[in-house]
Amino acid sequence: MTSLKEHLAEELEAWELKILPSSYDIVGDIAIIRVPDELKHRAKEIAEAIMRINSHVKTVLNQASPVSGDFRLRRLEWIMGEKKTETVHKENGCLFKVDLEKCYFSPRLSFERARVASQVKPSETVVNMFAGVGCFSILIAKKSKAKRVYSIDINPWAIRYAEENIRLNRVGHIVTAILGDAKNVIKERLEDIADRVLMPLPEKAYGYIDFAIEALKPDGGVIHYYDFVHAGKDENPIRKVEEKISRKLCRLKMDFEVNLGRIVRTVGPRWFQIVLDIRINKKN
């Protein structure tokens, strides 16, 4: 497939090509690109090129703000095609319906979702603390023999779409969507029940680790812990997060072992999203 830059090589000037983003996301039949302010006058040509390259794309949106706030939302502006923000995305054999203006969604987590799902063992109970429209939760229900998956989110729209996705993927006998702040939901109804806890919200995971531990069964289990980190050229970003979380777990007097650490994706110059798979032994 030719790249966007190659496609626009004749139409844009050299300086314009230089600041044109080389990547963009496709969710279902919607493409999302961050058009720099200096290229706003070229937005239609850029959108046209995206639609030429990806014949199934029906809508092109500009991401006009970074992801922010408790619900992790971004401002989206219509550039071309159908005026809509709702779509159905196919990933790892699942269907995810999402309104991109009302809920967080990233197709860039596809490999990570499959990686976590592949680790779930038969009969496990899983708590997903920051579940969005249910992607990790539904994939786990479809690809493993988990007994139960609790899919928590604080955004009522995310829960509404999660419920629809649970129906679409026929996993209602396994996945339960719960609206609320993960820490309250765990305190009220999910203490001591989980073999595995997912914390896919790097901005909050560190502050919520105590609640993840509370959700684990009395003899412990696995936590998938996500964080953002900046690492200089001579620093190891995975090691940095490992040291940070190890200090906290030692303060909490936990017996633990980091089984795996990996860079999920690069999110800026020397900024990384990291995941650590941590086994916690609560009985010590």
Ligand SMILES: C[S@@+](CC[C@H](N)C(=O)[O-])C[C@H]1O[C@@H](n2cnc3c(N)ncnc32)[C@H](O)[C@@H]1O
């Ligand atoms: C990065 S998104 C999750 C992405 C999701 N796991 C996926 O694969 O698409 C983080 C989610 O956490 C939710 N959230 C933020 N604070 C929360 C809290 N205190 N309790 C529960 N959910 C929360 C947001 O509404 C958002 O949907």
